[in-house]
Amino acid sequence: MGILTPLAKVTYCLPLLLWTKGGAGAVCPASDTRRSPSPKWILSFYRTVQSAGEWQICSYSINLKFIQGHRMYNSQLRTLVCVADCGSFTRAAEKLFISPNAVMKQINALEDRLGLVLLERSSRGVRLTGAGRSIYEDAQRLFDFSREAVARARRLAASGKPAFRVGASLLNPCTIFMDLWREIGDAFPQYAVHIVPFEDARGGILAEIGALGDKFDFLTGACDSGAWLSRCNFYRLGSYRLCCAVPKGHRLARKKKLRLEDLYGECLMMGARGDSFSVDRVRDALERQPQIGIEDTSRFYDIDVFNACPPNRILLSLECWKDVHPSLASIPVDWDFSVPYGLLYPLEPGTHVRRFLTVLERRRSGKKAGK
Numbered sequence: 470m471g472i473l474t475p476l477a478k479v480t481y482c483l484p485l486l487l488w489t490k491g492g493a494g495a496v497c498p499a500s501d502t503r504r505s506p507s508p509k510w511i512l513s514f515y516r517t518v519q520s521a522g523e524w525q526i527c528s529y530s531i532n533l534k535f536i537q538g539h540r541m542y543n544s545q546l547r548t549l550v551c552v553a554d555c556g557s558f559t560r561a562a563e564k565l566f567i568s569p570n571a572v573m574k575q576i577n578a579l580e581d582r583l584g585l586v587l588l589e590r591s592s593r594g595v596r597l598t599g600a601g602r603s604i605y606e607d608a609q610r611l612f613d614f615s616r617e618a619v620a621r622a623r624r625l626a627a628s629g630k631p632a633f634r635v636g637a638s639l640l641n642p643c644t645i646f647m648d649l650w651r652e653i654g655d656a657f658p659q660y661a662v663h664i665v666p667f668e669d670a671r672g673g674i675l676a677e678i679g680a681l682g683d684k685f686d687f688l689t690g691a692c693d694s695g696a697w698l699s700r701c702n703f704y705r706l707g708s709y710r711l712c713c714a715v716p717k718g719h720r721l722a723r724k725k726k727l728r729l730e731d732l733y734g735e736c737l738m739m740g741a742r743g744d745s746f747s748v749d750r751v752r753d754a755l756e757r758q759p760q761i762g763i764e765d766t767s768r769f770y771d772i773d774v775f776n777a778c779p780p781n782r783i784l785l786s787l788e789c790w791k792d793v794h795p796s797l798a799s800i801p802v803d804w805d806f807s808v809p810y811g812l813l814y815p816l817e818p819g820t821h822v823r824r825f826l827t828v829l830e831r832r833r834s835g836k837k838a839g840k
Contacts, residue, residue, distance in 0.1 A: 545579040546608040548572055549587060553605050557594040564699075612817060616682055631821065632661040634686045636677065639772060640669045640790060641690035645706065645810065649829060656828045660821070671769040675700060682815030686822050691787055691810040693747050694768070702818065704826055706811040711751060711804075713737070714786035714797040716778060727802045729758065736762035738778060739785035744768040747808045751785060754804070 552561040552572060562569040580587050587601035597605055633650075637643040643664055650662055665685055667677045678700045681688065691709050692698065713732075715722045721731055737755065740748045745768065755761050764782065767774055775794040778784040784797065787808060791799035814822050 545575045545582075546604075546611070548575040549579060549601070550605060550608055550612075552576060552588065552595060553597050553601070556596070609817075613819070616815075616817065616819060630659060630661055632663040633657075633821070633825065634663045634665050634684070636667050636685040636688040637664050638667050638669045639793060640770060641688060643689055645689040646687055646812070649706075649812075653825075653828050653832050657825070669769075669771040671767045671771045671773070674769050674771070678813065681813060682817065682819065686814065686819070688813040689811070690813070691789065691808040692813060693808055694744050696744055696768070697813070700816070701813045702816055703809075704812040704814065704829070705809045708807040708809050709787045709789045710801060711747065711806040711808060712786055712788050712791075712799055712801045714775065714778065714784040714790070714794070714799055716780045716782075717796055717798050718780055719783070719798075721783070721800065722798045724800055727800050729761075729802070729804065732783070733758070733760035735783050736764050736781070737783050737785055738764045738766045740768040740770070741765040745808070747806060748785065751804075751806050754806075 548561065548565065551565055552558060555561040555564060558569045558572045558576075562572045565572065576588060583604070585600045585604070586598050587604060588595045589598055633646075635643045635646045647662070654660075654662075667684075675696060677684075678688065678697055681701050688701075692703055713721075713727055721727060721735075724731065732755075739752065742749055742752055742765075752763060755763055766777070766784070772793070775784065775790075775797060778794075778797060786797075786799060788799065788801065789810070812826075814826070818826075
Protein backbone atom coordinates (compact mmCIF):
# COMPACT_ATOMS: atom_id res chain seq x y z
CA MET A 470 0.00 0.00 0.00
CA GLY A 471 1.40 3.41 -0.95
CA ILE A 472 1.70 6.33 1.42
CA LEU A 473 -1.52 8.34 1.50
CA THR A 474 -1.66 12.11 1.51
CA PRO A 475 -3.42 13.62 4.57
CA LEU A 476 -6.57 14.38 2.60
CA ALA A 477 -6.57 10.97 0.94
CA LYS A 478 -6.17 9.32 4.34
CA VAL A 479 -9.47 10.82 5.42
CA THR A 480 -11.50 10.46 2.25
CA TYR A 481 -10.24 6.97 1.49
CA CYS A 482 -9.53 5.42 4.87
CA LEU A 483 -12.13 6.79 7.24
CA PRO A 484 -15.02 4.84 5.67
CA LEU A 485 -12.95 1.67 6.15
CA LEU A 486 -13.30 2.09 9.90
CA LEU A 487 -17.07 2.43 9.72
CA TRP A 488 -17.84 -1.08 10.81
CA THR A 489 -21.45 -0.80 11.76
CA LYS A 490 -23.50 -2.58 14.35
CA GLY A 491 -26.31 -3.15 11.87
CA GLY A 492 -24.06 -4.87 9.37
CA ALA A 493 -23.69 -2.10 6.80
CA GLY A 494 -20.53 -2.66 4.84
CA ALA A 495 -17.42 -0.58 4.34
CA VAL A 496 -15.35 -0.05 1.23
CA CYS A 497 -12.43 -2.45 1.19
CA PRO A 498 -9.31 -1.11 -0.62
CA ALA A 499 -8.20 -4.54 -1.77
CA SER A 500 -11.25 -5.21 -3.88
CA ASP A 501 -13.13 -1.89 -3.84
CA THR A 502 -16.30 -3.86 -3.21
CA ARG A 503 -18.81 -3.30 -0.45
CA ARG A 504 -18.57 -5.82 2.37
CA SER A 505 -18.31 -5.99 6.18
CA PRO A 506 -14.62 -6.10 7.14
CA SER A 507 -13.55 -8.22 10.08
CA PRO A 508 -12.22 -6.53 13.21
CA LYS A 509 -8.86 -8.20 12.56
CA TRP A 510 -8.73 -6.60 9.11
CA ILE A 511 -9.75 -3.19 10.49
CA LEU A 512 -7.07 -3.21 13.19
CA SER A 513 -4.43 -4.36 10.71
CA PHE A 514 -5.39 -1.62 8.27
CA TYR A 515 -5.46 0.93 11.10
CA ARG A 516 -1.86 0.03 12.05
CA THR A 517 -0.74 0.36 8.42
CA VAL A 518 -2.32 3.77 7.93
CA GLN A 519 -1.27 4.99 11.37
CA SER A 520 2.37 4.36 10.46
CA ALA A 521 2.05 6.77 7.54
CA GLY A 522 1.97 9.72 9.92
CA GLU A 523 -0.37 12.08 11.72
CA TRP A 524 -3.97 12.20 10.53
CA GLN A 525 -5.22 15.57 9.34
CA ILE A 526 -8.99 15.87 9.18
CA CYS A 527 -10.58 18.11 6.57
CA SER A 528 -14.21 19.07 7.10
CA TYR A 529 -14.95 18.82 3.39
CA SER A 530 -13.80 15.21 3.12
CA ILE A 531 -16.28 13.58 5.51
CA ASN A 532 -19.97 12.90 5.14
CA LEU A 533 -21.08 13.91 8.63
CA LYS A 534 -24.56 12.42 8.32
CA PHE A 535 -23.01 9.08 7.47
CA ILE A 536 -20.63 9.19 10.43
CA GLN A 537 -23.26 10.32 12.93
CA GLY A 538 -25.51 7.41 12.04
CA HIS A 539 -22.82 4.76 12.37
CA ARG A 540 -20.33 3.47 14.88
CA MET A 541 -16.71 3.75 13.81
CA TYR A 542 -15.90 0.47 15.52
CA ASN A 543 -17.80 -2.67 16.33
CA SER A 544 -19.59 -2.65 19.69
CA GLN A 545 -17.99 -6.02 20.45
CA LEU A 546 -14.63 -4.28 20.80
CA ARG A 547 -16.08 -1.89 23.37
CA THR A 548 -17.56 -4.87 25.22
CA LEU A 549 -14.17 -6.62 25.25
CA VAL A 550 -12.50 -3.56 26.73
CA CYS A 551 -15.21 -3.21 29.36
CA VAL A 552 -14.97 -6.90 30.38
CA ALA A 553 -11.18 -6.65 30.63
CA ASP A 554 -11.40 -3.50 32.74
CA CYS A 555 -14.09 -4.94 35.03
CA GLY A 556 -12.60 -8.43 35.35
CA SER A 557 -15.94 -10.19 35.03
CA PHE A 558 -18.92 -10.55 32.70
CA THR A 559 -21.35 -9.61 35.46
CA ARG A 560 -19.69 -6.30 36.35
CA ALA A 561 -19.28 -5.43 32.70
CA ALA A 562 -22.97 -6.15 32.12
CA GLU A 563 -23.92 -3.76 34.92
CA LYS A 564 -21.75 -1.03 33.41
CA LEU A 565 -23.08 -1.61 29.89
CA PHE A 566 -26.72 -1.95 31.04
CA ILE A 567 -27.16 -5.32 29.31
CA SER A 568 -27.42 -8.88 30.64
CA PRO A 569 -24.32 -11.00 31.43
CA ASN A 570 -25.53 -13.48 28.84
CA ALA A 571 -25.53 -10.75 26.18
CA VAL A 572 -21.98 -9.78 27.16
CA MET A 573 -20.78 -13.38 26.85
CA LYS A 574 -22.48 -13.75 23.46
CA GLN A 575 -20.72 -10.63 22.16
CA ILE A 576 -17.32 -11.85 23.37
CA ASN A 577 -17.89 -15.34 21.91
CA ALA A 578 -18.91 -13.81 18.59
CA LEU A 579 -15.81 -11.61 18.53
CA GLU A 580 -13.53 -14.56 19.30
CA ASP A 581 -15.21 -16.65 16.59
CA ARG A 582 -14.81 -13.85 14.05
CA LEU A 583 -11.14 -13.31 14.90
CA GLY A 584 -10.32 -16.98 15.35
CA LEU A 585 -8.61 -16.11 18.64
CA VAL A 586 -9.13 -16.76 22.33
CA LEU A 587 -9.18 -13.29 23.91
CA LEU A 588 -10.15 -14.07 27.51
CA GLU A 589 -9.18 -16.69 30.04
CA ARG A 590 -12.29 -17.70 32.01
CA SER A 591 -12.09 -18.99 35.57
CA SER A 592 -14.22 -19.13 38.69
CA ARG A 593 -12.39 -15.99 39.89
CA GLY A 594 -13.31 -13.97 36.82
CA VAL A 595 -11.71 -13.30 33.45
CA ARG A 596 -8.41 -11.89 32.22
CA LEU A 597 -6.93 -11.14 28.82
CA THR A 598 -4.82 -13.66 26.96
CA GLY A 599 -1.73 -12.46 25.09
CA ALA A 600 -3.79 -12.11 21.93
CA GLY A 601 -6.54 -10.42 23.90
CA ARG A 602 -4.08 -7.88 25.32
CA SER A 603 -2.90 -7.01 21.80
CA ILE A 604 -6.47 -6.52 20.57
CA TYR A 605 -7.32 -4.56 23.74
CA GLU A 606 -4.47 -2.09 23.21
CA ASP A 607 -5.20 -1.64 19.50
CA ALA A 608 -8.91 -1.20 20.25
CA GLN A 609 -8.09 1.66 22.63
CA ARG A 610 -6.12 3.37 19.88
CA LEU A 611 -8.96 2.78 17.45
CA PHE A 612 -11.43 4.35 19.90
CA ASP A 613 -9.16 7.37 20.26
CA PHE A 614 -8.91 7.78 16.52
CA SER A 615 -12.63 7.40 15.82
CA ARG A 616 -13.58 9.83 18.59
CA GLU A 617 -11.01 12.38 17.44
CA ALA A 618 -12.03 12.06 13.79
CA VAL A 619 -15.71 12.71 14.43
CA ALA A 620 -15.05 15.45 17.00
CA ARG A 621 -12.68 17.34 14.72
CA ALA A 622 -14.99 16.99 11.75
CA ARG A 623 -17.96 18.30 13.73
CA ARG A 624 -15.99 21.24 15.06
CA LEU A 625 -14.68 22.15 11.63
CA ALA A 626 -18.05 21.72 9.96
CA ALA A 627 -19.72 23.91 12.57
CA SER A 628 -17.36 26.85 12.58
CA GLY A 629 -14.58 26.45 10.08
CA LYS A 630 -12.13 26.34 13.01
CA PRO A 631 -11.66 23.92 15.92
CA ALA A 632 -13.50 24.64 19.16
CA PHE A 633 -13.80 23.50 22.74
CA ARG A 634 -17.41 22.44 23.36
CA VAL A 635 -18.47 23.35 26.89
CA GLY A 636 -21.79 22.26 28.37
CA ALA A 637 -23.91 24.80 30.22
CA SER A 638 -27.06 24.44 32.32
CA LEU A 639 -28.87 26.21 35.14
CA LEU A 640 -27.10 24.28 37.90
CA ASN A 641 -23.87 23.77 35.97
CA PRO A 642 -23.12 27.03 34.15
CA CYS A 643 -19.93 27.40 32.12
CA THR A 644 -18.64 30.34 34.20
CA ILE A 645 -15.78 28.24 35.60
CA PHE A 646 -14.51 27.35 32.14
CA MET A 647 -14.82 30.90 30.82
CA ASP A 648 -12.78 32.19 33.77
CA LEU A 649 -10.08 29.65 32.88
CA TRP A 650 -10.30 30.58 29.20
CA ARG A 651 -9.50 34.20 30.04
CA GLU A 652 -6.36 32.94 31.78
CA ILE A 653 -5.05 30.41 29.26
CA GLY A 654 -6.96 31.03 26.03
CA ASP A 655 -3.89 32.76 24.59
CA ALA A 656 -2.30 29.28 24.32
CA PHE A 657 -5.05 28.25 21.87
CA PRO A 658 -5.31 31.11 19.34
CA GLN A 659 -6.73 28.78 16.68
CA TYR A 660 -9.56 27.57 18.93
CA ALA A 661 -12.99 29.00 19.64
CA VAL A 662 -15.32 28.13 22.55
CA HIS A 663 -18.77 26.75 21.75
CA ILE A 664 -21.34 26.75 24.55
CA VAL A 665 -23.60 23.69 24.31
CA PRO A 666 -26.79 23.91 26.43
CA PHE A 667 -28.13 20.87 28.25
CA GLU A 668 -30.72 20.12 30.93
CA ASP A 669 -29.96 19.12 34.51
CA ALA A 670 -32.97 16.76 34.53
CA ARG A 671 -32.11 14.01 37.01
CA GLY A 672 -33.49 11.36 34.67
CA GLY A 673 -31.04 12.33 31.92
CA ILE A 674 -27.97 13.81 33.59
CA LEU A 675 -26.01 10.54 33.45
CA ALA A 676 -26.59 10.35 29.71
CA GLU A 677 -25.32 13.93 29.36
CA ILE A 678 -22.16 13.05 31.27
CA GLY A 679 -21.82 9.97 29.11
CA ALA A 680 -21.87 12.30 26.08
CA LEU A 681 -18.52 13.79 27.08
CA GLY A 682 -16.22 13.30 24.13
CA ASP A 683 -19.12 13.27 21.70
CA LYS A 684 -21.43 16.17 22.53
CA PHE A 685 -19.13 18.02 24.94
CA ASP A 686 -15.40 18.37 25.60
CA PHE A 687 -15.98 19.72 29.11
CA LEU A 688 -18.72 20.11 31.68
CA THR A 689 -18.12 22.23 34.75
CA GLY A 690 -19.52 22.17 38.25
CA ALA A 691 -19.54 20.50 41.64
CA CYS A 692 -18.90 16.78 41.53
CA ASP A 693 -18.24 14.01 43.99
CA SER A 694 -20.98 11.70 42.74
CA GLY A 695 -19.85 8.12 42.36
CA ALA A 696 -22.26 7.63 39.46
CA TRP A 697 -20.89 10.70 37.69
CA LEU A 698 -17.24 9.86 38.30
CA SER A 699 -17.68 6.36 36.87
CA ARG A 700 -18.54 8.03 33.56
CA CYS A 701 -15.94 10.81 33.35
CA ASN A 702 -12.62 12.17 34.52
CA PHE A 703 -12.52 15.10 36.93
CA TYR A 704 -9.98 17.91 37.27
CA ARG A 705 -10.47 19.58 40.63
CA LEU A 706 -10.22 23.35 40.80
CA GLY A 707 -11.61 24.08 44.27
CA SER A 708 -14.61 23.47 46.50
CA TYR A 709 -18.06 24.92 47.15
CA ARG A 710 -19.36 25.08 50.71
CA LEU A 711 -22.55 23.22 51.48
CA CYS A 712 -25.26 25.50 52.81
CA CYS A 713 -29.01 25.51 53.46
CA ALA A 714 -31.68 26.72 51.05
CA VAL A 715 -34.49 28.04 53.24
CA PRO A 716 -37.99 29.06 52.04
CA LYS A 717 -38.24 32.84 52.32
CA GLY A 718 -41.23 32.63 54.68
CA HIS A 719 -39.37 30.30 57.06
CA ARG A 720 -38.41 31.41 60.58
CA LEU A 721 -34.69 31.04 59.69
CA ALA A 722 -34.82 32.87 56.37
CA ARG A 723 -33.55 36.19 57.75
CA LYS A 724 -30.49 34.77 59.46
CA LYS A 725 -27.07 35.65 58.03
CA LYS A 726 -25.54 32.35 59.15
CA LEU A 727 -26.92 29.20 60.72
CA ARG A 728 -25.56 27.22 63.65
CA LEU A 729 -26.31 23.52 64.00
CA GLU A 730 -28.56 24.34 66.96
CA ASP A 731 -30.69 26.56 64.71
CA LEU A 732 -31.71 23.43 62.82
CA TYR A 733 -33.15 21.70 65.89
CA GLY A 734 -36.78 20.85 65.26
CA GLU A 735 -36.32 21.21 61.51
CA CYS A 736 -36.28 18.61 58.73
CA LEU A 737 -33.40 18.85 56.27
CA MET A 738 -33.86 17.45 52.74
CA MET A 739 -30.75 15.98 51.12
CA GLY A 740 -29.63 13.43 48.55
CA ALA A 741 -30.06 9.77 49.46
CA ARG A 742 -27.06 8.06 51.01
CA GLY A 743 -24.51 6.19 48.93
CA ASP A 744 -23.56 8.43 46.01
CA SER A 745 -21.93 11.60 47.37
CA PHE A 746 -19.14 11.33 49.96
CA SER A 747 -19.68 14.96 51.00
CA VAL A 748 -23.44 14.60 51.49
CA ASP A 749 -22.91 11.36 53.40
CA ARG A 750 -20.57 13.23 55.78
CA VAL A 751 -23.29 15.79 56.48
CA ARG A 752 -25.78 12.98 57.02
CA ASP A 753 -23.41 11.24 59.45
CA ALA A 754 -23.07 14.44 61.48
CA LEU A 755 -26.81 15.15 61.54
CA GLU A 756 -27.71 11.59 62.50
CA ARG A 757 -25.86 12.24 65.75
CA GLN A 758 -28.31 15.10 66.34
CA PRO A 759 -31.72 13.48 66.98
CA GLN A 760 -33.32 16.92 67.18
CA ILE A 761 -32.78 17.34 63.41
CA GLY A 762 -34.86 15.34 60.96
CA ILE A 763 -33.56 14.06 57.60
CA GLU A 764 -35.62 13.49 54.48
CA ASP A 765 -34.24 11.86 51.33
CA THR A 766 -34.53 13.62 48.01
CA SER A 767 -33.00 12.86 44.61
CA ARG A 768 -29.28 12.13 44.56
CA PHE A 769 -29.05 14.27 41.43
CA TYR A 770 -30.39 17.79 41.85
CA ASP A 771 -32.40 19.57 39.17
CA ILE A 772 -34.75 22.54 39.36
CA ASP A 773 -37.61 20.23 40.36
CA VAL A 774 -35.77 19.42 43.60
CA PHE A 775 -35.78 23.13 44.46
CA ASN A 776 -39.41 23.52 43.36
CA ALA A 777 -40.42 20.60 45.60
CA CYS A 778 -39.01 22.10 48.80
CA PRO A 779 -42.11 22.80 50.95
CA PRO A 780 -42.43 25.84 53.28
CA ASN A 781 -41.71 23.73 56.36
CA ARG A 782 -38.55 22.05 55.03
CA ILE A 783 -34.93 23.09 54.48
CA LEU A 784 -32.91 21.90 51.48
CA LEU A 785 -29.20 21.06 51.61
CA SER A 786 -27.66 23.11 48.83
CA LEU A 787 -24.42 24.69 47.56
CA GLU A 788 -23.24 28.27 47.80
CA CYS A 789 -22.96 28.45 43.99
CA TRP A 790 -26.72 27.83 43.70
CA LYS A 791 -27.77 30.83 45.79
CA ASP A 792 -29.62 32.43 42.86
CA VAL A 793 -31.16 29.28 41.37
CA HIS A 794 -34.63 29.66 42.93
CA PRO A 795 -36.27 33.00 43.82
CA SER A 796 -38.34 31.51 46.69
CA LEU A 797 -35.37 30.08 48.56
CA ALA A 798 -32.75 31.97 50.57
CA SER A 799 -29.27 30.45 50.56
CA ILE A 800 -27.75 30.67 54.04
CA PRO A 801 -24.24 29.52 55.05
CA VAL A 802 -23.92 27.13 57.98
CA ASP A 803 -21.25 27.05 60.68
CA TRP A 804 -19.79 23.70 59.62
CA ASP A 805 -16.88 22.44 57.55
CA PHE A 806 -18.64 20.60 54.74
CA SER A 807 -17.98 21.26 51.07
CA VAL A 808 -18.10 19.62 47.64
CA PRO A 809 -15.24 19.75 45.10
CA TYR A 810 -15.81 21.55 41.83
CA GLY A 811 -13.88 21.57 38.57
CA LEU A 812 -13.84 20.26 35.01
CA LEU A 813 -15.55 17.03 33.96
CA TYR A 814 -13.96 15.60 30.83
CA PRO A 815 -14.11 12.33 28.86
CA LEU A 816 -12.75 9.06 30.21
CA GLU A 817 -10.75 8.87 26.99
CA PRO A 818 -9.95 12.53 26.25
CA GLY A 819 -8.89 13.75 22.84
CA THR A 820 -5.56 15.41 22.10
CA HIS A 821 -6.95 18.95 22.36
CA VAL A 822 -8.54 18.22 25.76
CA ARG A 823 -5.32 16.71 27.09
CA ARG A 824 -3.37 19.72 25.84
CA PHE A 825 -5.81 22.12 27.50
CA LEU A 826 -5.39 20.33 30.83
CA THR A 827 -1.60 20.28 30.45
CA VAL A 828 -1.47 24.03 29.83
CA LEU A 829 -3.88 24.61 32.72
CA GLU A 830 -1.78 22.55 35.11
CA ARG A 831 1.43 24.35 34.08
CA ARG A 832 -0.16 27.78 34.57
CA ARG A 833 -1.59 26.82 37.96
CA SER A 834 1.73 25.29 39.07
CA GLY A 835 3.53 28.45 37.96
CA LYS A 836 1.17 30.63 40.00
CA LYS A 837 1.70 28.48 43.10
CA ALA A 838 5.48 28.62 42.65
CA GLY A 839 5.34 32.41 42.32
CA LYS A 840 3.53 32.91 45.61
